[in-house]
Amino acid sequence: MTGRAALSVAEARARILADAPADRPVEMVPLARALGRTLVRDLASRRTQPPYPVSAMDGYAVRAADLARLPVRLTQIGESAAGHGFSGRLGPMETVRIFTGAPTPDGADAILIQEEARLEAGFIEPLRSVPKGNFIRPAGLDFAEGRVLLQAGTRLGPAGIALAAAMNHAELPVARRPRVGIVATGDELVLPGTVIGRDQIVASNAFAIAALVEDAGGEPLDLGIAHDDFGALEIAIGTAIDAGCDILATSGGASVGDHDLVRPALAKAGMELNFWRIAVRPGAPLLHGRLGRMAIIGLPGNPVSAVVGGVLFLKPLVRALSGDLFAGADQSEAAILGAAVDANDRRQDFMRATLEPGGDGPPIATPFEAQDSSMLSVLAKARCLLIRPPHAPAAKAGDPCRIIRLPG
Ligand SMILES: Nc1nc2c(c(=O)[nH]1)N[C@H]1C(S)=C(S)[C@@H](COP(=O)(O)OP(=O)(O)OC[C@H]3O[C@@H](n4cnc5c(N)ncnc54)[C@H](O)[C@@H]3O)O[C@H]1N2
Ligand code: MOO
Numbered sequence: 001m002t003g004r005a006a007l008s009v010a011e012a013r014a015r016i017l018a019d020a021p022a023d024r025p026v027e028m029v030p031l032a033r034a035l036g037r038t039l040v041r042d043l044a045s046r047r048t049q050p051p052y053p054v055s056a057m058d059g060y061a062v063r064a065a066d067l068a069r070l071p072v073r074l075t076q077i078g079e080s081a082a083g084h085g086f087s088g089r090l091g092p093m094e095t096v097r098i099f100t101g102a103p104t105p106d107g108a109d110a111i112l113i114q115e116e117a118r119l120e121a122g123f124i125e126p127l128r129s130v131p132k133g134n135f136i137r138p139a140g141l142d143f144a145e146g147r148v149l150l151q152a153g154t155r156l157g158p159a160g161i162a163l164a165a166a167m168n169h170a171e172l173p174v175a176r177r178p179r180v181g182i183v184a185t186g187d188e189l190v191l192p193g194t195v196i197g198r199d200q201i202v203a204s205n206a207f208a209i210a211a212l213v214e215d216a217g218g219e220p221l222d223l224g225i226a227h228d229d230f231g232a233l234e235i236a237i238g239t240a241i242d243a244g245c246d247i248l249a250t251s252g253g254a255s256v257g258d259h260d261l262v263r264p265a266l267a268k269a270g271m272e273l274n275f276w277r278i279a280v281r282p283g284a285p286l287l288h289g290r291l292g293r294m295a296i297i298g299l300p301g302n303p304v305s306a307v308v309g310g311v312l313f314l315k316p317l318v319r320a321l322s323g324d325l326f327a328g329a330d331q332s333e334a335a336i337l338g339a340a341v342d343a344n345d346r347r348q349d350f351m352r353a354t355l356e357p358g359g360d361g362p363p364i365a366t367p368f369e370a371q372d373s374s375m376l377s378v379l380a381k382a383r384c385l386l387i388r389p390p391h392a393p394a395a396k397a398g399d400p401c402r403i404i405r406l407p408g
Contacts, residue, residue, distance in 0.1 A: 006279040008390070009312060009348045015274055016288050016313055017328045019295065020320045024175040031165050034156045036217050037174035038323030043150040045167040049142040053104040055080070056135045060117055060124055061096040061108035064132040073123035080105055095124050104136050111135035143167070153325035155217075175323030178247060180213045180314075181240035182206045183223040185233065185253040185262055186301060191225070204376065205251040205306040209299070212310040213249075215407050218318040221245060228253060233265035237291070245294055246321055249314055252301030254285040262298050263287055271296055279390060281347040282373035283309040302373040308350050308385065311404065332387055332402040338366030340396045341388065349388035352378050355403065365403045382406055 007015070026040050055061065061080065066072060074095040080086040082101035090096060090107030098104070098111060110130045118125050143149055149167060150160055156172070164172055189203035190196055203225055210220035223239050226232040233253075240248040253262040254276075263276060271289040276298070278286050282305035287298030295317060299309040311331075320327035336358055341351070351367040358364045365386045368378050384403040395401065 006277055006284075007275055009278065009280050012275060012278045012280075012286065012288070013313055013316055013328065016295070016297070016317050017320050019274060019288070019290060020317060021293070024321060024323050026173050027176045028171040029174055030171055031161055031169075034161050034164070034172050034174065035158070037156050037172070037177075038217070039150055039152055039154045039156065039172060040175050040323050041173045042148045042152050043164060043167065043169060043172070044148045045143050045145055047168050048140045048145045049166055050137055050139055052139050054082075054137050055098045055100060055102050055104055055111045056137050057111055057113045058099050059111050059113040059115075059135070060126075061086075061090065061098045061105050062110050062112050062126070062130065063090060063092065063094075063108060064110040064130055064134065066093055067110075067112070067126050067129045070127075070129060071125060073120065073125055076124055078105075109133065109136070153323065155324060175321070177217060177219040178318055178321035179221055179243065179245045180209075180218045180247045180249055180318065181221045181223050181236075181243060181245035182209050182213070182249050182251075183226050183233075183236040183240070184251050185226045185228060187228045187259070189225045189252075204303055205299070205301065208303070208307050209249050209251065209310050209314065212307070212315055212407065213318055216315045216318040217322040217324075218247075228259040228261055230261060230265050230268065233261060234269060237266065237269045241292065241294060247295045247297060247314070247317060248291070249297045249299060249310075250287075251299045251306045254287055254298045254300045256285075260285075266291065266296055266298070279347045280308075280312070281349045283312070283350075284347065286313065288313070300373075303376045304352070304373040304379045307379060308373075311385070311406065312350070331404045333405070334362045335365040335384070335386070335401050335403040336362050337386075337395055337397055337399045337401045338364040341367060341386075341394065343394045344388040344390060344392040346390045348390050350385040350404070351388060352382035353384050353386040353403065354381070355383035355405070362400075363403075365401060379406075 078086045079097040080102040081099045085103035086096050086105040096105045109132045116127045184203045184206045190200045213220040226236040253260045271291045274288040276287045285300045289296040299306045316327045353365040353367040356364045387402045
């Protein structure tokens with residue numbers, strides 16, 4: 001970092017999201033593949049639910065007035081089960097055996113549960129009176145045909161998917177998952193599970209970034225490892241464009257060293273740079289730009305910096321391109337410091353921390369001693385990032401703080 005004022009985390013995220021195209025390609029997906037997808041159109045019900053009055057219990061369909069003065073004896077004239085209603089009509093002192101979910105027969109206005117009736121000499125003898133409407137779910141209790149029950153921008157979870165099914169939609173209009181090309185850069189990198197030479201290290205960033213993308217609702221596309229030369233980077237950039245990537249996420253080569261070629265290679269390919277380097281720790285050499293319709297997020301190579309940059313910037317962009325109207329919402333939540341922390345400098349700090357339940361209050365976040373941005377062993381133990389605002393004064397255990405939970 002140089003001494004000049006760098007963008008804040010919030011400004012950088014806002015600029016990335018402001019640059020994201022609002023019109024997302026739409027695709028229809030079957031209900032079974034809709035989990036986590038975002039609706040792009042309001043969904044109105046194609047039917048009324050329940051479509052007719054139904055019984056909420058197993059028992060007897062009755063006329064409440066017949067039970068006003070007990071004892072009485074009712075004659076059972078038929079049965080109504082779910083899927084097999086009773087086609088006749090209930091007259092005075094008549095009853096129909098009924099089961100949960102079955103249509104209420106014409107003439108009946110209440111359900112007497114079977115625990116409150118007994119069979120007496122071939123008749124049904126109610127043990128109590130019931131009010132009109134007892135245990136009857138009226139038609140349209142849940143929803144009526146034509147009503148919009150799921151709004152555009154809704155992220156579909158189990159309940160939303162069930163509701164869409166109940167509304168008689170087999171396929172749902174959702175935003176196409178953004179495709180994210182991922183390229184790791186560095187001469188030292190080799191794939192896990194291969195023979196590792198001297199001076200080589202195992203490439204791990206692409207796996208973390210792909211997992212983050214998948215978790216956020218995107219479609220990761222691994223473009224492999226590009227060596228630190230213009231040719232290799234050009235090929236990777238070209239492959240991302242040809243594959244129709246919405247985003248190209250690079251890792252490594254983002255800093256100021258002689259072999260940090262990502263920015264010059266992207267510039268050579270025609271990228272319009274939005275910004276490079278921000279006031280954050282870890283992950284300062286973050287880059288954002290645009291190459292045609294493809295957004296570029298250049299993440300630093302340090303493994304923790306790559307993940308933190310992924311959580312803070314790539315995830316909201318993937319969410320935005322997935323149709324999520326709240327993609328830019330603050331991801332942070334309140335917590336209590338579990339240990340003292342030093343005063344912060346001008347970079348907003350995201351310290352790796354444990355997270356424990358705080359009883360009735362907010363959870364307790366305790367930062368690890370080791371905060372080096374190369375240490376995946378610490379990141380993997382962390383449950384959250386403890387946010388230290390720029391120029392925050394020293395704070396002690398018990399002070400309020402803000403955190404971002406880490407995925408997984
Ligand atoms: N003189 C300066 N040096 C550095 C600065 C600076 O401002 N001035 N910034 C530092 C900061 S902050 C960071 S973060 C790093 C980021 O550098 P790069 O993005 O160029 O990353 P590399 O140099 O390529 O790699 C850094 C580190 O991470 C390892 N790495 C890279 N890719 C992967 C991968 N896919 N999987 C696992 N590990 C990876 C790489 O071997 C290096 O050890 O720059 C500082 N320097
Ligand atoms: O920002 Mo770098 O991520 O300090 O290590």
